[in-house]
Amino acid sequence: xxxxxxHTHLDFPEFDVxxxxxxxxxxxxxxxxxxxxxxFQGNWQRLWELVQKDxxxxxxxxxxxxxxxxxxxxxxxxxxxxxxxLAGHRQLCAVGEFGLDYYLEGLDRERQQTLFxxxxxxxxxxxxxALLHVRRSHAVVIATLKRFKLKRxxxxxxxxxxxxxxxxxxxxxxxxxxxxxxxxxxxxxxRKVIAALPMDAVxxxxxxxxxxxxxxxxxxxxxxxxxxxxxxxxxxxxMDVEQLASASTRNSCELFQW
Numbered sequence: 001x002x003x004x005x006x007h008t009h010l011d012f013p014e015f016d017v018x019x020x021x022x023x024x025x026x027x028x029x030x031x032x033x034x035x036x037x038x039x040f041q042g043n044w045q046r047l048w049e050l051v052q053k054d055x056x057x058x059x060x061x062x063x064x065x066x067x068x069x070x071x072x073x074x075x076x077x078x079x080x081x082x083x084x085x086l087a088g089h090r091q092l093c094a095v096g097e098f099g100l101d102y103y104l105e106g107l108d109r110e111r112q113q114t115l116f117x118x119x120x121x122x123x124x125x126x127x128x129x130a131l132l133h134v135r136r137s138h139a140v141v142i143a144t145l146k147r148f149k150l151k152r153x154x155x156x157x158x159x160x161x162x163x164x165x166x167x168x169x170x171x172x173x174x175x176x177x178x179x180x181x182x183x184x185x186x187x188x189x190x191r192k193v194i195a196a197l198p199m200d201a202v203x204x205x206x207x208x209x210x211x212x213x214x215x216x217x218x219x220x221x222x223x224x225x226x227x228x229x230x231x232x233x234x235x236x237x238x239m240d241v242e243q244l245a246s247a248s249t250r251n252s253c254e255l256f257q258w
Contacts, residue, residue, distance in 0.1 A: 001030040001245045003230060004252040005223045007097075007131065007157050007177055007205035010036050010057070011047040014209040014220055023054065026223035030245075032056060033258070034223050037097040037131055039064035041075040044082060051091050058256070059086075060094035060131050062119060065101040065112045076118050083126045093256045095123040096131025097157065103135040113140070120148045129255055130154035132174075138165045145172050155203055155255070158211060163193050170201050175251055177205045180213030180221060183232040195236055199247040203255070204230055 005026070015022060026034070036051055038044045038061040051057040061082050063071050079095075086092040098119040100112050123130040129152045134141050138161045153173030159166065160181060169176060176197065182190050204226060212221040213229050227241075230248070234241040252258070 001227060001230075001242060002249050003029075003031045003204060003226050003245055004249050005031055005034040005206050005208070005226050006155060006203045006252055007179070008034050008036055008208045008223060009039070009210070010034065010208065010223075011043060011050050012209055019050075022222055022224060023057075026226070027056075029224060029227050031223045031226050033058065033252075035060060035093060035131075035256075037094075038062055039097055040067040040070050041072075041078055042070070048086075055091070058091050058093040060092075060096040062096040062098040062131070063115055064097050064133060065099060065107060065115070066104065066133075068107050068111060068115075071115065076115070076122075079119070080122060080125075083122060083128070087126060092128075094129040094131045094154065095119055095126070096129075096154070097133050098130070099133035099157075100137035100141055101133060101135045102137040102140075113144075116141075116144065117148075120144070120150065123152070123154070124148065124150055127152060132156055133158075134161075138162075142168045142172070145169075145174075152255070155205075157205065158207060160187075160190050161193070162189075163196060166193060166197060166201070170198075175203045175255055176201050177203055178233055179205045179207055180211045180216075180225070180229055182236060183213040183215065183229060185214070191236055194233065195238065197237070199239075199243070200251060202233075202244070202248050203252045204233070204244075204248045 159176040234244040
């Protein structure tokens with residue numbers, strides 16, 4: 001079984017004690033490639049140094065809405081500079097993680113929107129996919145994406161929306177990132193939505209070290225868990241895990257042009 005983890009934060013300190021072992025174990029389980037996403041200006045260099053040590057790791061750089069208070073106006077210019085310097089590099093795969101978070105209180109929505117649109121512009125300018133964080137903000141995100149009409153679209157990370165929202169994203173060319181959330185039995189609405197998704201809509205992810213699946217409650221999430229997440233999602237979708245692995249890997253490779 002060949003798998004791609006389209007959303008990790010393997011540069012985070014949670015992996016400092018055993019990162020090589022995690023990568024080795026994940027590869028032994030069939031997780032061939034992993035995307036590592038930047039979330040604020042201060043972790044881009046660390047992330048890139050990590051990716052450069054492993055040819056099957058891929059980098060995305062972005063300004064995450066949850067870290068809004070850490071972002072400065074000059075960071076957008078620095079983000080453009082990173083994308084310019086690395087343009088065409090085989091291990092630069094996307095702009096992200098960025099988007100809108102209306103779940104956490106105290107995050108200024110106007111500032112979020114400004115950063116969101118600026119990074120969509122960068123994705124368009126550099127012809128890169130956008131890897132999007134969307135919480136309680138689907139309507140605004142969809143409306144904004146309809147204005148931008150990204151040629152390469154991207155991924156809605158940790159998709160947890162409705163069937164109608166799924167259809168809107170798919171019409172815009174986006175893939176839906178599925179991970180541990182739907183493995184929890186109490187996620188009734190999400191499980192129903194996922195069960196009806198077409199196979200060409202789906203890519204797999206862990207969001208490591210966050211969003212641990214039901215089979216690993218309360219522990220650090222890891223790309224090592226992706227095969228069991230895939231097995232649980234395949235059962236939910238009424239298909240063999242090999243079918244889901246093949247489809248999600250094909251979808252990821254098409255999106256990232258691998």
